[in-house]
Amino acid sequence: MQKHKILLIAYQCGHGMGSVSQIGWEWYSRLRLDYDVTLVTHIRNRDALQKSDLGEKIIYVDTEWFAGPLYRFAKFLFPHSEHSVFLISSLDCMLFDLSAYFQLRRLKKRGIQWEVLHRVTPVTLAAPTALGLLDVPMILGPLNCGLGQPPGFRRQIRAEISALNPVRALGYLANRLIGSCRHARRILVGNPTTRDKVPAAYQPRCVYMCENGVALEDFTAAPWPYMPGSERILKLAFVGRLVAVKGLNFLIDAVAALTQRGYRVQLSVAGDGPLRAEWQARAQALGLGEQIRFYGNLSRPQVAFLLQSTHAMVLPSLRESGGAVLLEAMACARPVIALNFGGPAQVVDEQVGALLPMDDEAQIVRDLSSTLEHIIQSPQEWAEKGRVARQRIEAQYAWNVKVAAAGNLYQEIIAEGC
Template identity: 35%
Template sequence: MTGRPRVLVIAEAANPEWVSVPLVGWSLARALAAVADTHLVTQVRNRDAILRAGLVEGRDFTAIDSEVLAAPAWKLAQVLRMGEGKGWTMVQALNALSYPWFERLVWRRFGAGIARGDWDVVHRVTPLSPTVPSPLAARVAGTGVPFVLGPLNGGVPWPEGFDAERRREREWLSYLRGAYKALPGRDATLRHAAVILAGSRHTASEIPARYRDKVIYLPENGIDPARFSRAAYAPAEGPLRAAFVGRLVPYKGADMLIEAAAPLLAAGRMRLDIVGDGPMGHALRAQAGPTGGVTFHGWLAHGAVQDVLAGAHLLAFPSIREFGGGVVLEAMALGVPPLVVDYAGPGELVVPGTGLTVPCSTRAGIVAALRAQLTGLCADRSGLADLGHAARARVAGRFTWARKAAQVAEIYDWVRGDRRGPAPQPMAE
């Protein structure tokens, strides 16, 4: 088929003023508007921010008011998390219970138009979680309109040896996470999807074999060059400067980083900037001590985060359970090479020649490997500039939102065609 496709983009979470999943939903939806005639369908809590971004309600987007179920579920999740930003699996479980109401309202509003042929493709961008089924999938497929699902990501297993961190994160439901595969609606969602976008190779591996022929690997995160416009400028002389950016929670690994860097910090051979805050903030400040080698910035505005990152020789980010790893891409976009644990999202983003990795082992093993890498860099950091240049080129070539939208456009062309050939695999290494 020729011409720009007409695409109804379903992104319950899409907000230009938030971070994480809502920013992913917004960014991909806006990028898709450059390659297709799109209409965004989102939840009413995002309306004001989208209006401030310049979109016109009714023409560019529709806000669905599902608060009768969504609001109580969100409040309950915050109570169970005790205001500390933990228990992500609990939040997803509650969302899985309330989200179908949102899709029911979407069908009520747009079902007749879909059946009438007003849209060439319906694409559900969020929720990203593979545990949340889509009641829309079967209804849309029943009209003959292709239903695109994803990117889906999440459910990365906790690595062995980190059960204490798992409990501190209040991830009690993660022990039962595999049960989602038996939930009503999961198989129907996958069966009726024309294409399943997998945001990680782990998520792709959990799709049943009978549906693997329509799974396409497309990492969830992307970069807006207008938002990440700085270039690395770390000084050639002086101590090694490393930066950590993220919530100060157990699985992010800031405590392992401080422990690994402690002798280098004490000797004045390294400085560490920590951007972010969270329930571990007080403990991490106490762990760092009064040496002056660690600067805690707290939460910073976006531009200020870029300033800190661009002034570092590397991003040190030893998260042990990161689904996407958006901050890794952000550092790479600035030309700052990352040092990450080779596991889950960051391990997929940082390919050889674009950054440094340490094996995902025990806590003691990770600390020792980090210390070895940092010690080596304190002695000779001459190779970091080449890594940074390669990292920046990788992001520019594969991970801008515009590039992702172009890749999704290929998928739209495929699902609108006869589909007798294999599905495109634009992200294959």
């Protein structure tokens, strides 16, 4: 049977290159098994893709002459603001899109055709696209954007707030002017907040699909190392950047509170960032130097092993748009604990862990410590939450499930015709 021809647009795409790049990679590496896929991506991804030996039909768009100097200029202007650097660097997405449009239009004039165009990265409506003008039925997403700021925590997340945020607003405006949503047959959105960012006239075209997924072959279910208890150590994991918005300081204080009540707790921290030294010093000052271990950045296999070696994953992030690490922990059959805002609110509930309210810092620490104490007091209940978490991942968030769902949309669109 002849395979359907899919044009996959992934500005970020590469195995092991980061969260959004991993999203692009997962779509490409899995779709190509069942479809005739042509990938369009940035030339900076070429080395990673060539190592994968999956490069039969890849179109590389070279805007590095603009992207490289732009990134270095942004780092010079904002050496301590990752968010500002990201916003400035994202201007290259627009040039990439325009360059891709002209390359693909030339190929179409030579008689090359595709049945569906699917743009999977970037994952925001603030990155407009002119590719809908190619007259190939287009799917956008899954998208995850539009998340605001949690009320009452502006001081804690000020480092994530940039004076350049109006640049993002200009991206949304350009999206409307260019007609990105108008030209899309389907718009995949990760949550209601993102759907609300879609112009009202095109919201009926929205289909819910989480932008993140889990590779079940990388994150496998494993039993708890043992049942924690009053005399047995509760092992916890935190995975994320060590920046203020991730809220690791709340978890450190919660561990200190449990320790003062006589419980034995061990926290493994995977990730790096500007606050590592400060938070290590905080742990030392609280007498937790042996209980809280900072491992720095770990590879995907190392993260999976770390999760499988612990009892629960805790992500007390104040502003988390996605939360892929929560899905990975759930795939390892680990219960998860997070705050009730943004992406975690879409995937965490009492069946798979605990979603804690966000009133103030002291309340977060109290709720974290009481929740962790409940794991020690009711380990069977929390082990069951981990089992349910794995089932939910298999049913809703595994990459094979997401790709199959996308395949159904392809069939619908192809059946609709141009």
